[in-house]
Amino acid sequence: MDQKSLMRYVDSLMQDTIDQHSPGAAVVVYVDREPVLIQGYGAANLEYEMPIQGRTVFDSGSLAKQFTAYAVSLLIERNMLSLGEDIRTYLPEFPESSGKITVGHLLYHTSGLQEWGDILQIAGWRFGDEITMDDVRALIPRMNSRNFAPGEQFEYVNTGYTLLAEIISRIAGEPFHQWMDRNVFGSIGMKHSFFNDDLYKVVPGMAYSYRLADRGTYAKCRDYLRVAGSSSLYTTIEDLGQWLGHLLDGGSVVERMAVPGQLADGSVTNYAFGLFLGQHNKVQVLEHGGKYAGYRSALSFIPEKRIGVALLSNLESLKEWDIVRGIIEFLLNDSEEEQVAAQSGQPLRSVQHVPDQEISGHYLICEGHVAVIGIEDGQVFWKITGGPKFELVPHFQDNFIDQDGDPVVFYRNGDNRIDSMTLIWCGEEKRVQKIVPVSDGVEAYAGVYYNSGLNVAYRMIVREKELYAEHMKHGSMELFHYQRDHFSGEHYWFRSVQFVRENDQVIGCIVSSAIQAKNIYFTRIDRSILL
Structure with a gap:
């Protein structure tokens, strides 16, 4: 050589x-x-x-x-x-x-097993806080969910x-x-x-x-x-x-x-x-x-x-x-x-065309993961709720290439309205539906939610008809309401919040990270218990 x-x-x-x-x-x-x-x-x-x-x-x-x-x-x-x-x-x-x-x-x-890094952040650790083996050892007996x-x-x-x-x-x-x-x-x-x-x-x-x-x-x-x-x-x-x-x-x-x-x-x-x-x-x-x-x-x-x-x-x-x-x-x-x-090849890109405003909107990928498509100055951008924004490069009509070189294709129904798209998700092609986010009813979720295993509580509050999860160290985190009782968080470690009802009354919520820590149950409690 x-x-x-x-x-x-x-x-x-x-x-x-x-x-x-x-x-x-x-x-x-x-x-x-x-x-x-x-x-x-x-x-x-x-x-x-x-x-x-x-x-x-x-x-x-x-x-x-x-x-x-x-x-x-x-x-x-x-x-x-x-x-x-x-x-x-x-x-x-x-x-x-x-x-x-x-x-x-x-x-x-x-x-x-759940990801200890996600669990610690849900428990109150911030990115950049010290994390040692002693912290993980202390967490082991508390890992009751999988x-x-x-x-x-x-x-x-x-x-x-x-x-x-x-x-x-x-x-x-x-x-x-x-x-x-x-x-x-x-x-x-x-x-x-x-x-x-x-x-x-x-x-x-x-x-x-x-x-x-x-x-x-x-x-x-x-x-x-x-x-x-x-x-x-x-x-x-x-x-x-x-x-x-x-x-x-x-x-x-x-x-x-x-x-x-x-x-x-x-x-x-x-x-x-x-x-x-x-x-x-x-x-x-x-x-x-x-x-x-x-x-x-x-x-x-x-x-x-x-x-x-x-x-x-x-x-x-x-x-x-x-x-x-x-x-x-x-x-x-x-x-x-x-x-x-x-190495000399260039990414495939078609002649410029004006993107159809129809592709803009929200698409439900899976629990807690919503793709947001938008158009700015004639360019198409997308992101997963809480994630960074990327350009979708036009290939041909309703077909685009994402930041990884993978295809993103939009589909139209019988009325010529875009109702779904396909993308590569976790290494596989997935077709996802366009959704209309829920715009009211968030007051029902306000309250304090507590997990005894992690000894951590989050306060759900409403501001200007939007729901936020508050924590002393993490501050206020906006939750995107995409279906009844289902919300998407802006942080990967607090990506999905699904509220639980009994006799139509909210009694708790299930928090999951983006991928690696699922089904962490929080009980809705009287705030005075923590005072």
């Missing part, structure tokens, strides 16, 4: 978003039995303009999961753990009401891998991070990698993380998360080169990591031991990424071709997967010219 061509190509991927005065990234490319490129771009610290280098330390976010999964595979190899074991063997405090949950359920994201029966479906949550770290710690009889230092990082030669459980630890060579602010400036992102297993892995791009080499060398512990999960109905998922499974030209690809605060990470490797790429970044807006997958494509193609040609 021509290393100069590879370097030119990687440079071309970086130059549009990174310079020496901006946050940046570090990249490693592994081919056969050695890293052929280790390169840093941009600054690790904008205050002092320290450059990103091979030993710059990043928070890798959910990239941590594959290391926790590797530890599970290692314990299986040593006959110290089994995927079929009930987690209460090691976590007896876990509530019986959740049903039998096995180690395998945690590993494969099929446990049905999203679905164990083994019924796949749903990615951090909770399973946080509990796996706790199980490993209890088997080992020592803190998780210490066991990982000796049994994983030390044995592989990852000299600068560790699970960070200390909010105030001084980390030499650490990259700070940033987001884009106004007028081309940057703002710091706060990193106050220290929850091992699912996240909080601090590592360098040099160490990830060591890790890629270890993965590509194989062996029984590594090979087990490519075994996919299986649901109760016998169907197979695309998730293995902390790695997503995919295909590229009929060749298996294993990969995973991570994000927290302004940190971004991505790792992808193809065992059959003995190639791998990893990236660590401190820039929130960096498109890490475009870069990593672009490099993988480059390595698989025969020449630089082929790669340049493959």
Whole structure:
């Protein structure tokens, strides 16, 4: 392989978003039995303009999961753990009401457990508040609800891998991070990698993380998360080169990591031991990424071709997967010219036409998720209630392309009125109906609602015929009334509010986050109880 061509190509991927005065990234490319490129771009610290280098330390976010999964595979190899074991063997405090949950359920994201991050926010934590393993441990006995029966479906949550770290710690009889230092990082030669459980630890060579602010400036992102297993892995791009080499060398512990999960109905998922499974030209690809605060990470490797790429970044807006997958494509193609040609295509866009105002309105995707379509200055925009706004690029009549390149198509009824649309939702095409939001009757929902397990209350109040949920730390959150008793929230962790009635009187509400924490029941109470 021509290393100069590879370097030119990687440079071309970086130059549009990174310079020496901006946050940046570090990249490693592994081919056969050695890293052929280790390169840093941009600054690790904008205050002092320290450059990103091979030993710059990043928070890798959910990239941590594959290391926790590797530890599970290692314990299986040593006959110290089994995927079929009930987690209460090691976590007896876990509530019986959740049903039998096995180690395998945690590993494969099929446990049905709720996302601890969403639960903590519903309980009053704000994004940026300190979150430690002690906080999650305290939450475990209170997790009486579940999203679905164990083994019924796949749903990615951090909770399973946080509990796996706790199980490993209890088997080992020592803190998780210490066991990982000796049994994983030390044995592989990852000299600068560790699970960070200390909010105030001084980390030499650490990259700070940033987001884009106004007028081309940057703002710091706060990193106050220290929850091992699912996240909080601090590592360098040099160490990830060591890790890629270890993965590509194989062996029984590594090979087990490519075994996919299986649901109760016998169907197979695309998730293995902390790695997503995919295909590229009929060749298996294993990969995973991570994000927290302004940190971004991505790792992808193809065992059959003995190639791998990893990236660590401190820039929130960096498109890490475009870069990593672009490099993988480059390595698989025969020449630089082929790669340049493959990258030269432009997004399909039709001649301009005036969009029909008929497409404007609200479309119910699923409980708590409403798509809002609007037209501004001749351009079509859309968003999910509470989410950011994106342009829909016109393709041809009633057909558009969204921000991910997926089609959005509007449909007309017999009266030539648009009544539905199709979009890609959770990886699948879904047809959704246009709805007319409810505009009155919100007074019936006013009151105080309390969850005893989380010891948290929300006050529902009415302002100018709109309903708001109020909390001391979260402030006032507007709720969008789209059907009787059904509301959509402006925050992903408070996305769906469904009120419950008895004899036509509102007695409580069920709160769910966007995806990962469902069916949290709040009882309507007399406000004087909390005074």
